[in-house]
Amino acid sequence: MGERSDGLRLDLVVDGRWRQIRVELVTPDWWIRGGVTGHELAWVRAASGADTATEHGERAAAFIGESPGFLVAVGRTLRLGKGEQADVRLVRLSGPALSALTGSWRWRLAEIETHETETAPLPVERYEVTDLATGEVAMVHLAGDVVVAAPGIELTELGSPPNLT
Secondary structure (H helix, E strand, O other): OEEOOOOOEEEEEEOOOOOEEEEEEEOOOEEEEEEEEOOEEEEEEEEOOOOOOEEEEEOOOEEEOOOHHHHHHHHHHHOOOOOOEEEEEEEEEEOOOOEEEEEEEEEEEEEEEEEOOOOOOEEEEEEEEEEOOOOOEEEEEEEOOEEEEEOOEEOOOOOOOOOOO
């Protein structure tokens, strides 16, 4: 579970294959709860304090959003080898209203660099993530369950080594 200074809270639970089985995002005014159900994502969305929620479903593999946890979950779910790529439909959750927009992205594992550390070599995977609607390409660097770098994200300190399994 993670919480930001602006009040956004995320609880992301994945299974052994990194599928998002439970996702809860809460802002001061809205909340979403959902997860993978077979080949679809299902979720409910409501205003905070509302008595009713609206149900939604989309044929998509996962949620994506501002949290690094989403990037790790998607990258690990794809299980790509070096040089391999996969096109994936994702539901992007954004803004204070947690707007949901479905889109397609191409994830390509471009490179795996090994960095020497005090304990063991650390493999860092560089993914090229292309938004297929706009053609924009972003770089995402993952080391196990840690985002080392991505657009808007820079690792400044790490409390413990990444989990590489």
